[in-house]
Amino acid sequence: MNTSIYLDYAASTPIDPRVAERMYECLTSFELQGNPASLSHRYGRAAREVIEQARVQVANAIGATSASIIWTSGATESNNLALFGAAHYHADRGKHIVSARTEHKAVLEPLKRLEKQGFRVTYLKPDQFGIVHSWQVQEALTDTTILVSLMHVNNEIGVIQDISAIGQLCRDRNVIFHVDAAQSTGRLPIDVRTMKIDLLSTTAHKIYGPKGVGALYVRRDPMLGLEPMILGGGHELGLRAGTLATHQIVGFGFAMELMMAEREVDQMRLMTLRDQLWRGLQNIGDVDMNGHATQRVPNILNVAFHGVEGESLLLALQDLIVSAGAACATGSDEASYVLRALGRSDQAAQSSLRFSLGRFTTANDIEIAIDSVTHEVSRLRALTSGLP
Template sequence: MSTPIYLDNSATTPIDPAVLDAMLPFLREQFGNPASSTHAWGRSASRAVEQARAEVARLVGAEARDIVWTSGATESNNLAIKGAALAAQKRGRHLVTVQTEHKAVLDTMQWLERQGFEVTCLAPRKNGLLDAEAFRAALRPDTVLASVMLVNNEIGVIQDVAALGAICRANGTLFHVDAAQATGKVAIDLAQWPVDIMSLTAHKTYGPKGIGALYVRRAPQVRLECQMHGGGHERGLRSGTLATHQIVGMGAAFRIAGELMATEVPQLRALRDRFWSKLKDLPGVILNGDMEKRIANNLNISLDIPNCDSLVTTLTDIAVSSTSACSTGGVSHVLQALGSDAGVAGNSIRITVGRFNTMEEIDRAADYLRQKIEDCRAGRLAA
């Protein structure tokens, strides 16, 4: 293989050419500040921002007025969790989350612990899914916020956030969902789901990096404490000049995702399943996470094979995500939460196929990885 095959679409996706085409005019002739309503450049930018807001809202079944622009899912998670906790702290200071959440959630929860909040961090079942009754039991009268991701960024499992949200609603607890990995792969309906706050991002859905959004329910209104001050933009929740070109890109990416999802999800599943079919008979190859309640493009495996610690460093012909114990990433906290020992959890590979992968690429990549695993077992591993 001369060019590595890209199979790391949960880390980021390539931008869709149609998204780039939509963005370019707002880097050239339509460069106005959307807050400048006194002239045509500003009004044009403002219209584009509001159109993109509607496109983002449409994909997740929300009202456009409920969408707040941010710089990405990390900022959205910070605004959601810190903002909700600080706004509600007179009512209670207890928070609930899950051990397998993204670090943007877990680290934010740890920061709140240092501010005097109490955090309950639940363990999932071995398949990565959260037990609803354990979740219910963790909620208390002083629990002001619970945060559970819709799709796990490492193992791709899909949590039943509609059921979990109903439990929160019955307890009077705000419910935040990190949906960064879900858009375009899971049908989201915020008009029906009992979710109060949802984090979104563009670059996992073939849009640009550096732009995201936060759904904040307005009926009845969810109160958040602003985390970025200086201008009162975005309903006073997120100050700063809006990056029109990035916002237009996110809107276009979400519009395209909505148009393609019905056909694209089965195509992704076929690619993923083809890859897995070429590996699953190998001794020592372990599938991580539930295979049924899982997004269509995700495959996460661990290698319980002696002397395979260096395998991931030899995978020069495919681009995948790894948690090799010898890498700077260290051991996967997600796999450890599932009960994997440090050796296995530290030797995992995440393969995530995408819109632009072909079956021919999948066959070549899977055959390549299979040969590497067999070489590792035989003690003849080489780059």
């Protein structure tokens, strides 16, 4: 019997059974097994039709036209295509990029590669709550800046950046604006037109869809030039070659539709559960919330348990599936770079846990989690009492 409590939805959401059923129907329908690029016969056209329907479902979630959605293998590929694609295509205009220290590795690693290729990157330092302010972006922009890349919601601490203000700033300066929205699509209202977003990365497995499929929004009006990374049969308007995975895309589209239909109820429920969790954890004493108290999503709570070694806490809570601030799984002592960027000490960062809630989390799960954390933090603190 599995007695574990899953509170790691920000890492990946379990697939919604309704989505799995839709994907199963797609996988077992012989008529949908054609290559969606084979428009000369009805099997290909049938597959294409369900893919285009999914494209509309994803586009609707961000206020885009379906023609501006490019299918990818996930947010990491979307980020890579956005960053390399935009930087290489627009390099003649300049070689300066602005981003932040707290971005996901799927943005930071491509940026590192671009630096080796001669681009200059300014990494903004967020404030102590994790917020990157629009004035910081404004100060960083130069005549050679071609691209700003910032995430909408931070995956570790859940803070929400003011994308609209930064988008307007970029549009006024004719700078391309890329947003990694892996944690926010379907959860927060997004309108790429009013928020002045040129490129937006998203993925299915954070919204109860399948792993292995994502999308990149690419502004079409006016058309934004991008250099493709994967070449082949000219799929996806020449920006991403490769036969499309019909069932994955269908699952992604339906998962997004469900997110949009149930968003308000889901978010209210998650906020209640998260507050219940935070109240319970606060009773332990000597704990701090990492991130911003109000400017954050309802499903993520990052807490520092002072005086407790992070790796030990994670093992002690082995029936609680959460993420740690410490990269302990590999034996590394490196504390979370996101928490350190907020000015947290290595120790505070290492003793932090991220709890991320989702559609299948119950109030009973939260009560069990509170009891379990209370017991183990107390036990570990007793073990360390009075030590320097």
